[in-house]
Amino acid sequence: MKAPLFGLAIAASALAGGAYLMLGGRMPHAPALSGSRRRRGLRGHAESSELKLYIDNDGDLYRSQTTSIINNLKRRLAKGTYDRTLAEKLWGYLAESGAKKYVKDMGGGTWHQVFSVADRKAVAKELNDDFLAEYGR
Numbered sequence: 001m002k003a004p005l006f007g008l009a010i011a012a013s014a015l016a017g018g019a020y021l022m023l024g025g026r027m028p029h030a031p032a033l034s035g036s037r038r039r040r041g042l043r044g045h046a047e048s049s050e051l052k053l054y055i056d057n058d059g060d061l062y063r064s065q066t067t068s069i070i071n072n073l074k075r076r077l078a079k080g081t082y083d084r085t086l087a088e089k090l091w092g093y094l095a096e097s098g099a100k101k102y103v104k105d106m107g108g109g110t111w112h113q114v115f116s117v118a119d120r121k122a123v124a125k126e127l128n129d130d131f132l133a134e135y136g137r
Contacts, residue, residue, distance in 0.1 A: 048122040051115055055098040055123065065094045074135055082136075084128065091124035091131075098123070 055061055069090055076082040099115040108114050 044119065044122075047115055048119040048126070051095065051098055051102060051119060052123045052126055054102050055094060055127070058098070058101065061094065061098055061101065065097060069094060070131065070135070073131060077136055087131070088121075088124045088128045091127040092120060094127065095120040095123040 055066075072090070073082065073087055076087075095115075096111075099111045099120060103109065103111040103114050
């Protein structure tokens with residue numbers, strides 16, 4: 001009986017320190033992590049802000065996609081047919097292109113492993129919020 005209690009004490013001390021100790025499988029109180037967090041540790045804000053900065057400062061992406069997205073959404077605002085969900089989906093295409101170009105330029109693996117879906121969606125939402133702050137409602 002001492003082994004399970006000893007293991008429980010180790011797990012409790014590990015949880016207090018901020019780390020999860022897996023004893024024979026997933027602990028019921030441990031949070032489920034997304035794919036990118038399982039693969040490479042805790043991630044999120046750093047990757048999404050890096051991707052947004054890259055997209056904002058890349059001239060090729062600006063000329064090829066950003067200007068056409070802005071013109072399209074400005075037309076939709078003027079006509080009154082602007083839909084936030086569809087606009088974020090449109091910005092998501094730019095975030096995907098930016099992730100592909102970033103990994104091609106900087107290296108570091110495949111684009112979908114470097115920038116998770118959650119990272120790209122966060123960037124798309126930020127780009128849409130920036131657009132609305134400048135042109136919008």
